[in-house]
Amino acid sequence: MSQDALVLTETHDRVGLVRINNPKALNALNNPLMTALMDALEAFDADDKIRAMVVTGNERAFAAGADIKEMVDETPESMNAKAHIAPFDRIMDIQKPVIAAVSGWCLGGGNELAMSCDMLVASETAQFGQPEINLGVIPGAGGTQRLTRAVGKVIAMEMVLNNRTLSAEEALHYGLANRVVPVERYLEEALELAQQIAVRAPVALRTGKAAVNQAFDTYLKDGIQAERDAFYGLFATEDQKEGMQAFAEKRPANWKGA
Numbered sequence: 001m002s003q004d005a006l007v008l009t010e011t012h013d014r015v016g017l018v019r020i021n022n023p024k025a026l027n028a029l030n031n032p033l034m035t036a037l038m039d040a041l042e043a044f045d046a047d048d049k050i051r052a053m054v055v056t057g058n059e060r061a062f063a064a065g066a067d068i069k070e071m072v073d074e075t076p077e078s079m080n081a082k083a084h085i086a087p088f089d090r091i092m093d094i095q096k097p098v099i100a101a102v103s104g105w106c107l108g109g110g111n112e113l114a115m116s117c118d119m120l121v122a123s124e125t126a127q128f129g130q131p132e133i134n135l136g137v138i139p140g141a142g143g144t145q146r147l148t149r150a151v152g153k154v155i156a157m158e159m160v161l162n163n164r165t166l167s168a169e170e171a172l173h174y175g176l177a178n179r180v181v182p183v184e185r186y187l188e189e190a191l192e193l194a195q196q197i198a199v200r201a202p203v204a205l206r207t208g209k210a211a212v213n214q215a216f217d218t219y220l221k222d223g224i225q226a227e228r229d230a231f232y233g234l235f236a237t238e239d240q241k242e243g244m245q246a247f248a249e250k251r252p253a254n255w256k257g258a
């Protein structure tokens with residue numbers, strides 16, 4: 001694929017890697033780039049050989065936000081008519097696990113994209129923020145909602161209202177990141193985590209991801225009922241029989257993905 005492409009894709013065994021490729025603008029997420037990014041994730045999601053994905057930027061920036069220059073002259077009507085933010089939502093329909101590998105700036109729409117992933121590996125240099133207040137706006141791609149659920153109200157308020165930036169260690173402390181590693185290792189670490197997940201039972205992975213995400217959408221009782229239904233439902237799969245038999249026979253399971 002051309003180095004000028006908006007995103008670059010690679011496969012590592014069963015893991016699909018998507019690199020955001022707009023380095024001159026600190027990986028600002030313009031609309032064509034977001035469309036290409038979601039196209040790439042959806043293609044991996046539809047590919048039976050791929051079981052997990054990693055989204056990354058480069059060492060200097062995961063992404064410094066939505067493309068500000070693209071939005072300067074927009075109006076409420078034009079933003080609505082273009083459904084400007086809609087590409088961000090497509091990640092919610094990805095069924096396979098997606099890990100964000102974050103180094104450097106992770107701001108605005110970049111942080112919103114990272115938070116839309118299922119897990120996050122940060123380099124020690126990562127900086128997380130929602131600086132939209134500096135532009136006279138607020139986060140528009142789910143930041144106020146996902147950030148508040150991740151870090152709690154008072155830190156979210158400080159980030160959204162006063163441009164508080166979180167270091168990688170703070171992001172780990174507040175639950176935005178799974179782990180922090182030296183900058184030389186963040187992508188490798190994310191790929192290793194993805195590889196570990198990729199060899200697990202595919203139907204259970206899909207079901208588990210959907211069940212955890214449902215926790216954000218439902219009342220506790222409804223979520224618990226949905227989880228129970230999904231759990232019972234997995235007893236119709238070959239993988240449940242294989243997984244439990246393998247445990248009893250003290251051998252590794254051989255997942256069929258069915």
Ligand code: CAA
Nearest residue numbers: 024025026028064065066067068069108109131139140141
């Ligand atoms: N959009 C467009 N271009 C961007 C950009 C963005 N979000 N972030 C950086 N760039 C561009 C800069 O304009 C600059 O381009 P030129 O070389 O052509 O001037 C290039 O990237 C390098 O940036 P800087 O020279 O500013 O680099 P720096 O190291 O001095 O500063 C920074 C780094 C603090 C991250 C600074 O670039 C910055 O503040 N960027 C904007 C961050 C931001 O406000 N993000 C929120 C965007 S709005 C949003 O995301 C809405 C939403 O919720 C969907």
